[in-house]
Amino acid sequence: MTVPTIDVHAHVLLPEIEALVAGLPGLAGARELDARRNGAEALAVNGPMVRARIPAMTDVAVRLAAMDRQGVDVQLVSPSPSHYHYWSDEQTAEKVWRLANEATAAHCAAAPDRLSGLGLVPLQHPEQAVEALDDALGHGLLGVEISSHAPGRELSDPAYEPLWARAEESGAVLFLHPFGCTLDERLDRWYLSNTVGQPTENAVALSHLIFSGVLDRHPGLKVIAAHGGGYLPTHIGRSDHAWSTRSDAGAGCAHLPSSYLRRLYFDSLVHDPHVLRELVRVAGADxxxxxxxxxxxxxxxxxxxxxxxxxxxxSDFHAVRGGNAAALLRKD
Incomplete structure (x- = not known):
């Protein structure tokens, strides 16, 4: 049987989430921060760009037609990262992840042979994370999407240990997709907030998972890093050097940082064939x-x-095209 072509990085827009949080305390501040980070010029482009793509993110028929044009058989659909709302309080956060899980599952259920989904967990409230993950799995989703950090918490925070343990136990997929870069106004021109900010956030978040020993304690975690893992895979030699040379850098993880790349998964979205070849070399074609x-x-x-x-x-082309994802997502 021919392995399907599987795209693991595709998004769904959930207007009901934005209706839920509209007018709540904290939303205005979050939007102001987003505006400062992106800058006026980027926001002027983002609005029309997103509006033009709403049908593709909400209408399953439009999505499937686009997939057909791309030659994609299956998409792993995750909520738009704009739905994280990590500013929200406990009660609102629970409403957000419950609605996101339900709505994403409903979207995928319209074409179950071609769409699989991921839900959300509230990284700002780690005590809810396991319940949110279980809720996502209970809706038939394959795991959850997470950002690179939450306010005041990195992914190395011990408060996330129950989430990692449950994700490992259940076989859930964790899709690491940043939203917002803490370099803030330094990146507010020329869309640096995305072109530099996203790969920076990916590299920082993955480094926290590696250097803190999360991947030692939970070797069975299924983490997919968006954007090819950002800067980390192509600059991992610097991490290896620090781990080998400095006691502080090597204190938290048992092995060379580069060895952990082969415990992670990465999407192919790097926009450069040479970088993609290097990603395959350092992480492995599988x-x-x-x-x-x-x-x-x-x-x-x-x-x-x-x-x-x-x-x-x-063999590597077909593995990346769909074979690896088929095995990971049990689509084979």
Whole structure:
């Protein structure tokens, strides 16, 4: 049987989430922070860009037609990261993740042979995280999407240990997709908030998982890093050098940082065939999955073509195109 082409980085927009939080204390401040981080010029482009893509993120028929044009058989659909709302209090947070899990599952249920989904957990309230993950799994979702940090908490925070343990036990997928970079106004021009901010956040978050020993304590975690893991895979030698040279850098994890790349998964969305080849080299061809960031403008309209441009061997090409994701998501 031919392995399906599987895109693990695709988004759904959930207007009901935004209706839920509209007017609540904290939303205005979160939007002001987002505006400062992105800058006026980026916001002027973002609004029309997102509006033009609403049908592709809400209408299953439009989504499937786009997938057909791309040659994609299956999408792993995650909520737009704008739905994280990590500013919200306990009661609102629970409403957000319950609604996100339910709505994402309903969207995927319209085409169950072609769409699988991920839910949300409230990283700002770690005490709810396991319940939220179980709720997502109970709706038939394959796991959850998380950002690179929550206010005042990095992914190395011990408060997340129950989440990692439950995700490992259940086999749930954790899709690491940043939203917002803490470099703030330094990146507020030329869309640096995304082009520099996203790969920076990916690298920082993955470094927290590696150096803190999370991956030692939970070797069975299924973590997919968006955007090819950002800067970390191509600059992992610096991490290895620090771990080998400095007692403080090497105190938290048992092995060379580069060795942990082969315990993680990465999407292929790096926008450069040479970088994609390097990602495959350092992480292993069995750890890279096709990703498009559907349907945003910073994604790829032809993810299979972008993968083909890397000129991988046939076996590696087909592994990344869908074989790895089929095994990970049990779609084989």
């Amino acid at each position: 750890r890279v999955l096709l990703g498009s960031d559907f349907p945003f403008d910073m994604g790829s309209e032809d993810p299979v073509g972008a993968l083909r441009a890397a000129r991988l061997t046939d």
